[in-house]
Amino acid sequence: MIPSAVPPKFKVEIDREKCMLCGRCVEECSWGVYRKERDRIVIYSNRCGACQRCVVMCPRNAITVRENTTCWRSHPLWTAEVREDIINQSKTGRVLLSATGNAMDYPIYFDRIVLDACQVTNPPIDPLREPMELRTYIGKKPKKLEFEFVEEEVDGKKIKKAKLKTKIAPNLKLETPIMIAHMSYGALSLNAHLAMAKAVKECGTYMGSGEGGLHRALYPYADHIITQVASGRFGVDVDYLNRGAAIEIKIGQGAKPGIGGHLPGEKVTAEVSMTRMIPEGTDAISPAPHHDIYSIEDLAQLVRSLKEATRWKKPVFVKIAAVHNVAAIANGIATSDADAVVIDGFRGGTGAAPKVFRDHVGIPLEMAIAAVDERLREEGVRNEISIIASGGIRSSADVFKAIALGADAVYIGTAALIALGCRVCGRCYTGQCAWGIATQKPELVERLDVEEGARRVANLIKAWTLELKELLGAAGINAIESLRGNRDRLRGVGLNEVELKALGIKHAGF
Amino acid sequence: MENEEVVVIDAKDMNYRELNEKIHEVLNKNPRVKKIILKNVLGQRYIGNGIRKKDLTIEIYGVPGGDLGMFMSGPTIIVYGNTEHAPGNTMDDGKIIIHGSGGDVTGHSMRGGKIFVRDDVGYRSGIHMKEYKDKFPVLVIGGRAKDFLGEYMAGGMILVLNIDREGRDLGKIRGRMIGTGIHGGSIYIRGEVDEYQLGVAADIKEFTEEDREKIKGYIEEFCNYFNLNERVKEKLINSKYTKIAPVSKRPFGKLYTPDLR
Numbered sequence: 223m224i225p226s227a228v229p230p231k232f233k234v235e236i237d238r239e240k241c242m243l244c245g246r247c248v249e250e251c252s253w254g255v256y257r258k259e260r261d262r263i264v265i266y267s268n269r270c271g272a273c274q275r276c277v278v279m280c281p282r283n284a285i286t287v288r289e290n291t292t293c294w295r296s297h298p299l300w301t302a303e304v305r306e307d308i309i310n311q312s313k314t315g316r317v318l319l320s321a322t323g324n325a326m327d328y329p330i331y332f333d334r335i336v337l338d339a340c341q342v343t344n345p346p347i348d349p350l351r352e353p354m355e356l357r358t359y360i361g362k363k364p365k366k367l368e369f370e371f372v373e374e375e376v377d378g379k380k381i382k383k384a385k386l387k388t389k390i391a392p393n394l395k396l397e398t399p400i401m402i403a404h405m406s407y408g409a410l411s412l413n414a415h416l417a418m419a420k421a422v423k424e425c426g427t428y429m430g431s432g433e434g435g436l437h438r439a440l441y442p443y444a445d446h447i448i449t450q451v452a453s454g455r456f457g458v459d460v461d462y463l464n465r466g467a468a469i470e471i472k473i474g475q476g477a478k479p480g481i482g483g484h485l486p487g488e489k490v491t492a493e494v495s496m497t498r499m500i501p502e503g504t505d506a507i508s509p510a511p512h513h514d515i516y517s518i519e520d521l522a523q524l525v526r527s528l529k530e531a532t533r534w535k536k537p538v539f540v541k542i543a544a545v546h547n548v549a550a551i552a553n554g555i556a557t558s559d560a561d562a563v564v565i566d567g568f569r570g571g572t573g574a575a576p577k578v579f580r581d582h583v584g585i586p587l588e589m590a591i592a593a594v595d596e597r598l599r600e601e602g603v604r605n606e607i608s609i610i611a612s613g614g615i616r617s618s619a620d621v622f623k624a625i626a627l628g629a630d631a632v633y634i635g636t637a638a639l640i641a642l643g644c645r646v647c648g649r650c651y652t653g654q655c656a657w658g659i660a661t662q663k664p665e666l667v668e669r670l671d672v673e674e675g676a677r678r679v680a681n682l683i684k685a686w687t688l689e690l691k692e693l694l695g696a697a698g699i700n701a702i703e704s705l706r707g708n709r710d711r712l713r714g715v716g717l718n719e720v721e722l723k724a725l726g727i728k729h730a731g732f
Numbered sequence: 733m734e735n736e737e738v739v740v741i742d743a744k745d746m747n748y749r750e751l752n753e754k755i756h757e758v759l760n761k762n763p764r765v766k767k768i769i770l771k772n773v774l775g776q777r778y779i780g781n782g783i784r785k786k787d788l789t790i791e792i793y794g795v796p797g798g799d800l801g802m803f804m805s806g807p808t809i810i811v812y813g814n815t816e817h818a819p820g821n822t823m824d825d826g827k828i829i830i831h832g833s834g835g836d837v838t839g840h841s842m843r844g845g846k847i848f849v850r851d852d853v854g855y856r857s858g859i860h861m862k863e864y865k866d867k868f869p870v871l872v873i874g875g876r877a878k879d880f881l882g883e884y885m886a887g888g889m890i891l892v893l894n895i896d897r898e899g900r901d902l903g904k905i906r907g908r909m910i911g912t913g914i915h916g917g918s919i920y921i922r923g924e925v926d927e928y929q930l931g932v933a934a935d936i937k938e939f940t941e942e943d944r945e946k947i948k949g950y951i952e953e954f955c956n957y958f959n960l961n962e963r964v965k966e967k968l969i970n971s972k973y974t975k976i977a978p979v980s981k982r983p984f985g986k987l988y989t990p991d992l993r
Contacts, residue, residue, distance in 0.1 A: 500863075501887065523799060
């Protein structure tokens with residue numbers, strides 16, 4: 223026998239002086255790290271993923287989780303992780319499954335871009351005393367407006383009144399350019415979905431349903447939900463399409479470009495099966511492509527079909543992963559009658575993706591936004607389609623930079639989950655989430671308080687919105703419209719010429 | 733067209749949006765309408781898309797364009813001609829009867845209702861059909877199907893009768909990759925099918941008398957729509973069928989290993 227055990231990643235310690243043997247840790251840990259044995263808590267550190275549930279819930283603050291220091295002989299190429307993965311795969315012969323976003327050490331361009339502020343020549347604006355317009359409309363904008371002048375009699379006088387002749391396509395009205403990304407019910411718990419739905423409604427923004435249909439408990443918030451149509455077509459019928467505020471066709475996901483998804487049968491509970499409209503306990507398989515879309519013309523056919531099903535009243539978005547030819551693809555989408563293109567960068571999160579895809583496929587969001595915005599402008603179709611950026615947006619600064627690079631709005635995913643309690647332990651696909659977020663187990667789901675969760679997510683969106691206003695004011699801009707694609711307000715720090723060219727920005731000092 | 737039960741629309745030179753808008757106008761203005769006859773249809777897409785009216789028949793003369801009856805929930809569409817790409821796409825309920833052939837991905841992601849195709853269907857037909865409780869999609873093909881029939885199938889039934897218009901046998905089917913990734917539902921093909929014609933996750937199961945009972949009603953319905961005589965009907969009912977069903981409900985259950993220990 224070849225032993226395949228490797229040292230645990232984390233070491234869990236209980237301060238026995240502080241511990242009063244209340245057993246809270248045993249109860250809280252859904253991973254089975256703790257077991258109570260007479261007057262002692264036994265610890266299985268190898269099961270710990272550092273989700274911190276026990277640390278936070280221990281009434282005596284007696285628990286410490288630290289990285290295990292049992293060392294591997296260090297090597298710059300054969301890292302501990304590489305060796306662990308090989309041991310795992312040589313034992314199982316299977317595909318490595320992972321969660322959250324890209325965990326490789328690629329450059330984070332957002333952190334190499336700095337913002338501008340006004341000094342003397344052009345005064346900054348104080349958002350406390352002057353209105354800052356963050357309202358954003360997602361959808362097609364007309365190239366020009368045409369009016370007709372109608373003569374009307376008012377108080378015996380003939381007056382010519384201007385009436386808008388141009389038909390305006392349906393747009394989504396956002397009070398802040400921050401939306402919550404598509405994460406399905408099934409991957410997430412109902413309480414997580416409800417909390418986010420309440421929050422977006424309160425904030426005047428929207429969330430995505432993900433590809434899992436819409437649970438009936440979310441119907442009251444449906445006017446703030448963008449329904450998703452993905453390759454599995456789960457939960458999709460004409461009522462679902464008409465219920466939401468907009469429809470999004472998911473072609474790809476930043477965390478796993480080019481592949482579909484499998485919701486494992488054990489997560490297809492009675493409720494999930496009802497919303498997805500599939501039998502309980504079967505795998506919910508979303509194929510890699512939409513099998514009715516093998517070309518850009520086929521995509522246009524689906525976009526228009528969805529518009530027909532909703533009598534051309536709902537905007538239709540198309541979400542793609544940021545890949546090498548993202549600009550050309552987005553341009554194709556712009557000609558398909560779609561109202562927005564969602565670009566999901568390679569740092570986009572996931573509940574489950576093959577590690578090799580999560581870490582190696584796709585391109586940085588920052589460059590994808592810049593390339594798409596640039597190309598759509600060149601082609602003269604930027605007004606035809608809005609750009610929504612997603613994948614690894616961590617702060618209001620990231621939002622600001624994404625918009626200045628060319629996006630209309632952003633989606634946040636992991637950030638919203640962190641607001642709900644997520645500690646990014648990266649084990650969403652096990653369905654054991656101790657915080658009640660990525661699980662369907664009722665005893666775990668009930669840990670997530672919907673009202674409190676909603677308040678926290680709303681707080682996060684509001685806090686970022688405030689910061690965006692401050693940043694805009696400092697830049698001497700009073701409307702987010704004037705920031706969009708305004709790359710002159712960005713400067714690179716420590717980037718080379720090629721990177722600066724790809725981002726369409728100057729280096730600091732110029 | 734205010735109060736008539738039958739409305740005729742001449743679709744000659746009409747754009748698809750105009751035609752579909754006309755259909756919706758009829759439905760809105762005239763709740764009594766039972767039948768809409770579309771003449772000179774030539775490639776107009778999305779006919780019947782998302783329509784919910786159960787007691788409505790749409791008769792189409794000509795060749796409708798892609799996504800015929802997509803998201804449709806209730807009506808019956810009868811096509812006197814062939815159909816393009818994806819008739820019955822994500823259909824919810826109702827019937828599509830095609831007096832001709834269906835294009836590729838006929839019945840794509842169908843969730844309920846029935847499709848009867850007199851002749852052949854293209855590649856990937858019945859792909860990802862799925863059932864839930866009383867929703868049970870059925871695709872009946874008179875002739876033959878191209879490769880990847882019932883790929884990723886998650887529920888419902890596909891029945892391939894393997895006959896020509898007069899009811900004569902077409903011989904052994906040639907399609908390959910049948911039921912690739914199938915994890916629910918069943919495919920019945922009249923005649924022999926070899927193992928090599930199946931895709932990953934599909935398996936040949938014993939065709940029992942119970943199965944025969946299950947398909948009998950659909951065969952009768954098929955013969956009825958396409959005027960096939962009693963002799964052909966009896967032959968079809970009493971023929972030997974190959975039943976193809978999933979190896980497991982979880983074809984990808986053993987694909988992954990967690991990035992944990």
